[in-house]
Amino acid sequence: MVGSSTLQTFARTDGADRLIAAQEPLAGLHARCGGxxxxxxxxxxxREVVQxxxxxxLRLARRLRMADDREVFSMWVEVEPEGEGCQVAISNWRSEGAPPSSVSGDEHRIAMARHMAGLSARLGxxxxxxxxxHHxxxxxxxxxxxxxxxGRPxxxxxxxxxNVHQQPLHWRLLDGARLRVAGLPQLWTAHLMPLGGGDPGSGGFELLLVSDSVPPATAKPAPALEQRLNGIDRKIAPVLRQPVSRIIANAETIRSQLSGPLADEYTGYAADITAAGEHLLALIDDLTTLEMIDDDSFAPAPDQIDLADVARRAAGILGMRASERQIAVDAPKHGESVPAIGEFRRVLQILLNLLGNAIRYSPEGSSIWLRAESExxxxxxxxxxxxxxxSAEEIARVFTKFERLGRSDDGGSGLGLYISRRLAEAMGGTLTVESAKGQGARFTLSLPADEAATS
Known part of the structure; x- marks a missing residue:
């Protein structure tokens, strides 16, 4: 294990990626979270790094952030395989204060889970x-x-x-739990994302079930040529995502020089591979979503949501990307609420696309505003x-499928705004734009107001 005089705590895991020994302060954090x-x-x-x-x-080292219900911590973690499990060394354990009221979790893990989910559910x-x-x-x-x-758990x-614990289980224990579904041979992994302000889960949870293995192919008629060109079968998407994700992970290991120093050009190549892999994952996701929303049977699951809260979550997820370009994102203030009717994850998907575009095409040092209102x-x-x-001509084409408005170097697929408008319309809403050359752009998502919550 690579040593350091600043190492503060050690832990060990077994071949099932379970924590079998831990020193303080990791042991205390683990216990407070229900472990x-x-x-x-x-x-x-x-858990992701250990796995x-x-x-x-591989020996992996990276900076991580962990949190309980009261405090967020940052630390440097080194993980090295040893026997059937791993040895974990943690240094520079630091408190970052109370967690934000909107808990986003590990963004990469959540994004991948949403890519590959076979079933999603909203929980209380x-x-x-x-x-x-179900997908x-x-x-x-x-x-x-x-x-x-x-209404049942x-x-x-x-x-x-x-499972050897008594019910009910703490949500942190269920996040990442392996499970079986009656009649199916493969294992599934549960991903739980807490919703609501204040205590994590006070507003319920988002549940995603992801298969641990690619389902075996079943015999079926070959799709028509137009379907092959315009869509991507949902069974194929996980097959593509898994090797691409592995390529990205390996490229990141090379770029981080965990196995030793490399010449600058090779770390640059690894960074290019990572960027290309992430672009490919985004394209796979866009094509999968495109096939879904163009299906006549597609119908979102409407629910009571808070547009201001969803906007704060989107700003939190993309905050680092904005700060890297010195762009200020002004989101709705905590306590501000705009109740609406829509599907939470679809609304978040739309706002992430709109905010991501705004960050991508805004000049460094500028500002972006997210304003929520009801009328x-x-x-x-x-x-x-x-x-x-x-321009007026670009506004007329901005929501067209595969339209990139002449941009050839932004890595986009030209599907994001088309998908976002289709999702908005499927939820009984609209997505519109107001803009003029040299005056920025204003994209507005409108949904039915939740009048029961405002009465």
Whole structure:
């Protein structure tokens, strides 16, 4: 293990990526989050690094952030495979104060889980089922059973692998838990994202189930040529994502020079590979979503949401990208609320696209504003930037499929705004733009207001 005089705590994991020994302060954080020794690693960021190090047989080192319900910590973590498990060394453990009211979790892990989810559900604060949507035909039966059992805990409908804890389980223990679905051979991984301000989960949870293995191909008629060109089969998407994700992970290992120093040109090549891999993952996701929303049977799952809260979450997720370009993002203030009716993850997807575009095309040192308001039965959120703006001709084409407005170097697919408008319309809303050359752009998402929440 690479040593350092500043190492503060050690831990060990086994071949199942469980924490079997830990010193303070990691042991205390693990216990406060509902963990046991031995037991599942509660912190998603640490669990991901340990799993990657064990599976690839690599020594990994990186800065991580972990949190309990009261405090956020940053630290330098070194993980090295040893025997069937790993040895973990942590240094520079520092407190960053109280966590923000909007808990985004580990962004990369959440993004990948949403890419590959076979089933998604909205849960209440007690992890009771509120709304269910399946994206994998294998989970249609589970989705029907869950829909019939709305109001019951989601864990009633699956079998947790290796579960020795008494119910109910703390959500941090269930985040990353392996489980089985009746009638299916493969294991599934659960991902739980807490919602709401204040205590994590006070506003409920988002549940995603991701298959641990690619389902075997089933015989079916070959799709028409037009379908092959215009869409990507949802069974193929996980097959593509998994090797691309591995390429990205390996490129990041090379770029970080964890195995020793490299010439600058090679670290540059690795960074280019990472960027290309991330672009390919985004393209796969866009094509998969395109096929879904162009299907006549597509229907989002409407729910009671808070547009101001979703906007704060989007700003938090993309805050680092904005700060790297010295762009200030002015999001709705904490306590500001604009109730609406829509599907939470689809609204977040739209806002991430709008805010990501604003960051990409705004000059360094500029500002972006997110304004939420409710009027006349409509709730709206506007993303306004100080970019170069759009001409009348460009405004007429901006929501067209594969339209990139002549840009050839931004890595985009030209599908983001088309998908965003289709999603808005599917939720009974609209997505519009106001702009002029040299005056920036204002994209406004409008949805039906949640009048019950405002009355």
């Amino acid at each position: 046991e020794l031995p037991g599942e690693i509660i912190a998603p960021a640490l 990657m190090a064990r599976e690839y047989g 604060p007690r992890q009771e089922l509120l709304a269910i949507e 994998d035909a294998d989970l249609a039966g589970l989705a029907r059973a869950m829909t019939a059992g709305v 989601w864990t009633d409908f699956v079998a947790l692998e290796g 006349g039965g409509l709730a709206s959120i506007t993303v306004a930037d100080q970019g170069e703006g759009l």
